[in-house]
Amino acid sequence: MITVKDLDKIYENGSIAVQALKNVNLEINKGEFVAITGASGSGKSTFMNIMGCLDRATAGLYILDNETIQDLSDNELAEIRNRKIGFVFQSFNLLPRTSALKNVELPMMYAGIGGKERRERALDALKRVGLEDRVDHKPNELSGGQKQRVAVARALVNNPAIILADEPTGNLDSKSTQEVMGLFKKLNDEGVTIIIVTHEQEIAEETKRIIGFRDGEIILDETMKQGLKENN
Amino acid sequence: MLLIETFRVALQSIWTNKMRSSLTILGLVIGILSVVVITTLGNAAQADMTGAFDKYGKGKLNVGFNYNTERPILYRDYFSDEDITAVEKMEADVVAVSPQLRNWMKIKHGNTEMSINMTGVNHHYDQVETIELIRGRFLTEEDVLGRRNVMVIDEKTARNLFGSIDCIGEIATLTTGWYTVELMIIGVDKLSDSAILNMANGDYSYGFMPVTLATRMSFTDRYPRLMLQAQENLNIDRVGDKILSLLERRDKEKSMYRVNTRENEFNQVSQGIGFLTLTVSGIAAISLLVGGIGIMNIMLVSVTERTREIGVRKAIGAKRATILLQFLVEAIILSIFGGGLGLLLGGTIGYGIVQWLGLPFIVSKKAITMAFLFSTAVGVIFGVYPANKASKLDPIEALRYE
Numbered sequence: 001m002i003t004v005k006d007l008d009k010i011y012e013n014g015s016i017a018v019q020a021l022k023n024v025n026l027e028i029n030k031g032e033f034v035a036i037t038g039a040s041g042s043g044k045s046t047f048m049n050i051m052g053c054l055d056r057a058t059a060g061l062y063i064l065d066n067e068t069i070q071d072l073s074d075n076e077l078a079e080i081r082n083r084k085i086g087f088v089f090q091s092f093n094l095l096p097r098t099s100a101l102k103n104v105e106l107p108m109m110y111a112g113i114g115g116k117e118r119r120e121r122a123l124d125a126l127k128r129v130g131l132e133d134r135v136d137h138k139p140n141e142l143s144g145g146q147k148q149r150v151a152v153a154r155a156l157v158n159n160p161a162i163i164l165a166d167e168p169t170g171n172l173d174s175k176s177t178q179e180v181m182g183l184f185k186k187l188n189d190e191g192v193t194i195i196i197v198t199h200e201q202e203i204a205e206e207t208k209r210i211i212g213f214r215d216g217e218i219i220l221d222e223t224m225k226q227g228l229k230e231n232n
Numbered sequence: 233m234l235l236i237e238t239f240r241v242a243l244q245s246i247w248t249n250k251m252r253s254s255l256t257i258l259g260l261v262i263g264i265l266s267v268v269v270i271t272t273l274g275n276a277a278q279a280d281m282t283g284a285f286d287k288y289g290k291g292k293l294n295v296g297f298n299y300n301t302e303r304p305i306l307y308r309d310y311f312s313d314e315d316i317t318a319v320e321k322m323e324a325d326v327v328a329v330s331p332q333l334r335n336w337m338k339i340k341h342g343n344t345e346m347s348i349n350m351t352g353v354n355h356h357y358d359q360v361e362t363i364e365l366i367r368g369r370f371l372t373e374e375d376v377l378g379r380r381n382v383m384v385i386d387e388k389t390a391r392n393l394f395g396s397i398d399c400i401g402e403i404a405t406l407t408t409g410w411y412t413v414e415l416m417i418i419g420v421d422k423l424s425d426s427a428i429l430n431m432a433n434g435d436y437s438y439g440f441m442p443v444t445l446a447t448r449m450s451f452t453d454r455y456p457r458l459m460l461q462a463q464e465n466l467n468i469d470r471v472g473d474k475i476l477s478l479l480e481r482r483d484k485e486k487s488m489y490r491v492n493t494r495e496n497e498f499n500q501v502s503q504g505i506g507f508l509t510l511t512v513s514g515i516a517a518i519s520l521l522v523g524g525i526g527i528m529n530i531m532l533v534s535v536t537e538r539t540r541e542i543g544v545r546k547a548i549g550a551k552r553a554t555i556l557l558q559f560l561v562e563a564i565i566l567s568i569f570g571g572g573l574g575l576l577l578g579g580t581i582g583y584g585i586v587q588w589l590g591l592p593f594i595v596s597k598k599a600i601t602m603a604f605l606f607s608t609a610v611g612v613i614f615g616v617y618p619a620n621k622a623s624k625l626d627p628i629e630a631l632r633y634e
Contacts, residue, residue, distance in 0.1 A: 054547060054628050075551045082549020089631065093544040097248060109237055110549040154548070 001161060001193055002028040002051065007060035009046050009216075020046040022216040024060070028162075028195065033188040035204035036197045037220075038213030045166075047213065048197045052085055052164050053077045065161035082110050086155025088165035092147040094139040100126060100150045101135040107158045125153040129183055145176030152183060156192070163187070165196045169203055181206050234554065242562035245534065246569075256530040257570030259523030260610060264574025264603050265581070266516035271599050272582030274509025276591035277428055281502045283592070284426035288362045289494035291464065293472055294332070295479075296457040298490035309488050310454030318478060319458065325471045327463055328359035331455035333446040337408040339385075339437070341393045348389060348437040350406065352446020353459070360459040363440075368400040368419035371442055375418075379444040384419035389437035406441075411449045415441065427590040432501065468493045520606060523570060524614035531563050531618035535625075542622050543630025556623035563615025564608055571607025575600060 009021035021043050028034055038044040049055035050062060053069055054077075062069045065084050072080070081087075086107075094103045104122040113121075126135055129149040139147055148168060155163045165184070169177040181203065188194050188208075196207060204210045212220030246253045297305055311331060319329045333352040338345055357363070358370045366387060375382050383406075390397045393404060397420045406413050421440075424430055447453050462471040472491030480486045535542070542555055579595075586593045 049628055052547070054631075075553075078546065078549050078551045081547060087547050089544075093540065093547075093631070095541060095544065097244065106545070107548045109234060110545075110551075110554065112234065 001030045001032070001065060002026065003061070003063040004051075005061040007047075007050070007062060008058045009043075009050065009055075010058045020216050021050075021057070024216075024218055026211065026218065026221075028193070030161075030193055031188070031191050032193055032195075033184070033208040034195045035207040035210045036195060036213065037199060037201070037204045037210060039199060042213040043216035044197055044199075044213040046216075048164060048166060048195075051162075051195070052087065053081045078110075082107060083158060084161040086152075086158065086160040086163040088148065088151050088155050088163060088168045090167035090170040092139070092144075092151050092171070094147055094150055094154075096139055099136050099138055100131060100142070100153075103139070103150055104154045104157050107154060111158060121157055122153070125157040126150070128156060128187070129153045143176065144172050145179040148172060148176070148180045149183060152180070152187070156187070162193045162195055165194065167198055168196060169198070169200070177203075235557075238554075238558050238561050239565070241558060242565050245538075245562055246566060249534075252530060253566060253569075256526055257523070257566055257573065259519065259526040260567055260570030260607060261523070261574040261577065263516065263519035263521075263523045264571050264607060265578035266519060267513045267606075268575055268578025268599060268603060269582045269585070270509055270513045270516055271596065272579065272586060272593070273591075274505055274513075275594040275596050275599070276582075276586045276589075277505045277509075278502055279592045279594050280426050280428045281498055281505065284424065284429045285494070285498045288424060288426070288429065289498050291327075291462040291466070291468060292360060292460070292494040293462060293468055294360075294457055294459045294492050295472070295475055295489055296492060298488055301488050305488065307454065309484065310452070310456055311458055312454055315479065315482060315484075316455075316458065318482060319460070319475060322474065322478065325463055325466060325474055327461040328356035330354045330357040330360050330459045331443050332357075332457040332459050333443055333450060333452075333455050334457075335408050335446065335450060337406050339389070339393065339439070340405040340407070341402065344393050346389070346392065346437060348385070348406075348439050350383070350408075350439050350441055350446065352443035353440050354443050357440060357459065360461045362424075364422040365419045366422045367397050368417070370419055371440060376442045376444055379442055379448065381413055381415045381445065382418045383415040383439050383441045384421055385417060385439040386421045386437060387423055389439065390417070390420045392437070408449055413445070413449070428501070428505075468495055517606075520610055524567070524610040527563055527566055527570075527611065528614035528618060530566075531559060531615055532621070534562070535559060535618050535622040538622075539625060539630045539633040542625050543627050543633065546625070546627035547631060552623040555625075556619045559619035559622045560612065560615045563619065564611035567607045567611030567615075568604065571603050571610075574607070575603045578603075 004024055004026040007021055007024040008019065011018045011020055024047065036044050036048065046055070050057050064080070067080065069080065095106070101119070101122050104125050105118045108118045108121060123132070123135065126132055129152050131146060131149050131153065134142060134146060142150065169180055172180060184194050184196070185206070196203065198204055209223045210220060211218055297309070316329055316331060319326060330353045335350050337348055337350045339348040353371065354376050355371050355373045363370055370384060371382065374380070387397050390399050394402055399417050399420065402417045403414050404417065406415055443455070460475070462468050472493060476486050476489060476491065479489065545555060583593050
């Protein structure tokens, strides 16, 4: 699903060059549930941006779902983000004053899918995250956990290759955190590839594989048969 | 599909910021409103002139002196009764001829005295000018040949002098220099229907008297001007040339005269109005620029405010062009709202003023189209910069924006 080879990222800021990623090599297979961890400045956000096709690597190879992400224009990257990646953000980033349904329809809109199919698939996605009774609610009428579930539905709806979640529980209380993590586990059981970027050890331990970054390099790659917590 | 959504989002954004949106378009509303009011007035004035020309100007011309001549105007240059008879014989070209001899006089009735512009004319004058009598009759051949002490005055003078237009048979005293006569009112002339014409003619009183009496009061037997009505469907300038040629054959110096056609006079006034309309609209159009800058300003604020939203849309797969279009459409909708409102208000105000002035109200499709084209153009021109700025935002930074 994801192949990363000898990836480098260097930020040039005037005369100062900062190497954010150093020789990163990684394979993630279909159906995996991965946590990418590290302190701030470790390079995990940079890595996530590149995986999410929001940014380009300076050197190295990145293959996502059999497509080499290299030397692509902004528009081509936008198309790949639309088709292959579902984003979930820490601060939900739902469109304000727009119903849950319309929010979930948005990626399909940019994919050029017709109104009827869009509606059906959006309803279906909302059902998968357990919000079938909240479709017409606007973000300000939803709880934090519900908002994040709408965001997950939006990420799911175009059947992306991966769901990329950036600190998805960072703004949630513990109950909502459980609610959202439970949802990720359920979706992963259904075969969805999920990558969570987090600095919280507890969250990372609920996944099946932890990849740790420090100073732009992978220092840890640990696979568990099952979520660590459940083993306890 | 995406386009409908783009419109929906734009309308929603405008609606959410109702107050701000209204204030934003205010500049544009005022700009379009001013242009519309001015063109409405200009069009009305021109339509009034066209109507007036058909009624008061068609085929009318006069021959007078060319005041730019080298030598002074002499007695022999003035027109004689023989000249008039000769011109009258050009029946193929001319319907009627009347001499014209004008003098400012004092008119008095009882204790009321005023200035009046008295014109000495013959009995054909009601053919060479549009005379509409609301009381009495015009001068007859007998009045003119018999040098009768009679006159026709305009309706306003009748009211001022006698208190009503029912003044046929009343006597008024006319004085010019030390010459005084008593004249009987035989007719009252109606003011023209054209508000512009009445404005151009000024507020002065006018009257007509037998030219024979006018020459006597001026101690002359000749006339400075001939008034003519040309036959229908002739080129009026050619008729003028023919008359000049005739005068030349009668030993008059052609260069001393000038033919004035009503057509030219009307065209000049009409052109003047057109030019004035254009100039003033041009000045008013500057406020469109100000309106456009207002829209640009608010669009820039909107882009900044919605940076995160732009980031999300880009992350989800919106392309640059999609974001650009979204903000451009918003700017265009705003400016079309402004243009439409300006058109509506401007039309209403213009209608009010035109009604008040007694001018015809013309709904100009051209003006409506122009207003919409202009406001759309303003939206595009001033929306492109903010929209482009939005579309160029880096999604990573936009998502991080607080």
